[in-house]
Amino acid sequence: MRATKGLLRYVNPLQGTNSHHGLSTGNTLPLVARPFGMNHWSAQTDQSSGWFFSPRHRKLQGIRCTHQPSPWIGDYGHFTIMANTDPHFHLSPEKRARAYKGEFHPHYFRAELLNDGTVIEMTPTERGALFQFQFPSAGGRVIFEPVTGESSIEIVDETTVCGWVSGNSGGVTEDFKHFFVAKFSRPALGIFTFQGNEASSLEAGDRVGFFAAFGSDVEMSIATSFISVEQAQRNLELEGLTTKSLDQLIEECGAIWEDALSAIIVESDDETKLRTFYSCLFRTQLFPRIWHEPNAEGGIHHRSPYSGEVHDGPLYTDNGFWDTYRTIYPMFALIQPRRLTEILQGWVNAYKEGGWFPQWASPGYRACMVGTHIDAVIADGLARGITDFDVPTALEGMLKHASTVGDPSGAWGRIGIEDYKTLGYVSSDHHESVARSLDYAYDDWCIAQVAHHLGADVSAYNASQTSYTHLFDKQVGFMRAKNADGTWVEPWNEFHWGNPYVEGGPWQASWAVQHDPAGLIQLMGGDEAFTDKLNKLLTTPPYFTTGAYGMEIHEMTEMAVAGFGQYAHSNQPVHHVLYLFNAAGRPWRTQKEVRRVMAEMYTPDDLPGDEDNGEMSAWYVLSALGIFPQTPGHPSWTPGSPLFAKATVRLADGKKLEVNAIGEVDNDVYVTQMELNGKAIDRLQLSHGELAAGGSLTFHMSAIPSEVVVPPSGRPYSLSPYQQ
Ligand code: CA
Secondary structure, rough: OOOOOOHHHOOOOOOOOOOOOOHHHHHHOOEEOOOOOEEEEEOOOOOOOOOEEEEEEEEEEEEEEOOOOOOOOOOOOOEEEEEOOOOOOOOOOOHOEEEEEEOOOOEEEEEEOOOOOOEEEEOOOHHHHHEEEEEOEEEEEEEEEEOOOOOOOEEEEOEEEEEEEOOOHHHHHHOOOOEEEEEEOOOEEEEEEEEOEEOOOOEEEEEOOEEEEEEOOEEEEEEEOOOOOOHHHHHHHOOOOOOOOHOOOOOHHHHHHHHHHHEEEEEEOOOHHHHHHHHHHHOOOOOEEEEEEEOOOOOOOEEEEOOOEEOOOOOEEEOOOOOOOOOOHHHHHHHHHHHHHHHHHHHHHHHHHHHHOOOOEEOEEOOOOOOOHHHHHHHHHHHHOOOOOOHHHHHHHHHHHOOOOOOOOOOOOOOOOOHHHHOOOOOOOOOHHHHHHHHHHHHHHHHHHHHOHHHOOOHHHHHOOOHHHHEEOOOOOOOOEOOOOOOOOOOOOOOOOOOOOOOOOOHOOOOOOOOOOHHHHHHHOOHHHHHHHHHHHHHHOOOOHHHHHHHOOHHHHHHHHHHOOOOOOOHHOOOOOOOEEEHHOOHHHHHHHHHHHHHHHHHOOOOOOOOOOOHHHHHHHHHHOOEEEOOOOOOEEEEOOOOOOOOEOOOOOOOEEEEEOOOOOOOOEEEEEEEEEEEEEEOEEEEEHHHOOEEEEEEEEEEOOOOOOOHHHOOOOOOHHHOO
């Protein structure tokens, strides 16, 4: 047992892992990795599906090198490492599995096999890992097995094996390979290839792996590359895997995580709150993953999953913009501006290499979800002062997908773009037409922000950003699908899920006007009516039809059991909605409800639904600080209700923001007064610059709501901030 100290001891990597196909408490993996590491590692207990780890399973099949951003997207470049002393030479995952006791940390994993006391320990580097295997007797075996796909194994000598695996779930070019070099600390008694459960003479083929036999304890360092075996060897050397001890690398990785978690230091006597907070903060430091590797000249390069070629510069991947743009990118702008600069240049490189921005990247183009919310990611970074990336090329790519027909399956571009350009909305001729229409209006507003920054003409986008009004049916009070001839699609059912919406229905989808809350409020009948509608969202029974899905999908179940009516926090479309009470001038309603979500839906063990590359966690981290990015693309934050008496946020250039909550924070959920650097503020919007400059933000808390309606001048503003 290696004692874990500092903030790391609050992180529970098992948070969100007790999930299955039918119900997500996060759909996460107990990842062991460096922050944003090119490789993640996870215990594997069931190879048969995307849910390859469960804390309920008692047997360990191995430790998987994984790149899976979500079980719905799948893994690639994956392989599993296991060790045991099985006298029957079983090799397949089911047969080599052993009852185990696991110790899970972000920087260190240890498994003790309970049949004989074999101990497996490992710690990750960015592109590799160091394993130590302790065998209680002679007859120890280390097993390396690809999870899917073709592979090639070269046994170089009695201490070295190299090769590649090519398993993937799509999103790769034809010659995709994940190369590796593995080195043992002592000569093996023998190294053999195998396939299935049997030793084999094959050196390449479907899932060919290797096993190495040892008479006593051994270490194995392994590094990988998406470029070549030579590059994997370079990574092995540069990351200290040929020189440093297990203890040194554990300490190094622990220190890196401690520093990453120190970005926000919260103070509390409540261990449960601390564990929830830091487990969430851990989740925000894993995706999108680094895809570039160090070249021989001291720079970086990457093999592009978009072109198959090796290019200079950064690339990141494993990210679904539909989910992530809402919280995690604005959070990066606040606490990781340098990292964000590199990530944004990486997304611009993806466009340059593939000709289009990806909609969902893993590792290359994947057709999943709707919208082109890379627009929001780029606009948001720029709005918050991240300018040191190729903005003109970014705008070129955004204008391309906003005007040109893209991939018919939706991996890039905008499905229904012809309709949208001519009608002002996507007609019911296209799948998920309401969701797409609303997303395009917001995304065009984001494009206008970027165009304005470069001094380009934004007039076309000014018209587009109000196009959401086309789909609001005043009769029913919701966003509704329209036919190409302008008539509403019949029949109407407010509880209908799925097409023409996506992963939700009218109740969840009708708020997707992030850029113009004032316009949406007006459309829904003004402050009173809008507030009433939000209240109904929270109190209407969670009824739904299974719609085009034909079955109860997990998001439906999660909404139904959460106890928040139609407010489905288990999925992203509503993540800005509780903060819309602010936009209607009723901040006490925001304060109450966001606290309720924090208290009832997040624990050190469970999340409300799919974690989705840091987004679900970032919602919590930011809400716990008492701030929220209501409109990604707009340089502002809107206040909520802080969860901790004191939080210190590390900003760029050594600056700090101290967030204080005066009162009994556990009971006092309402804010009576806010002060920025000692001066009272009477508005529900803080500029990004005000917070990023550092200083103190103080909330005076009370158990009694201050039901003073904030006038429009003090509310989060909307539409075309560049004109103001
Ligand atoms: Ca989701």
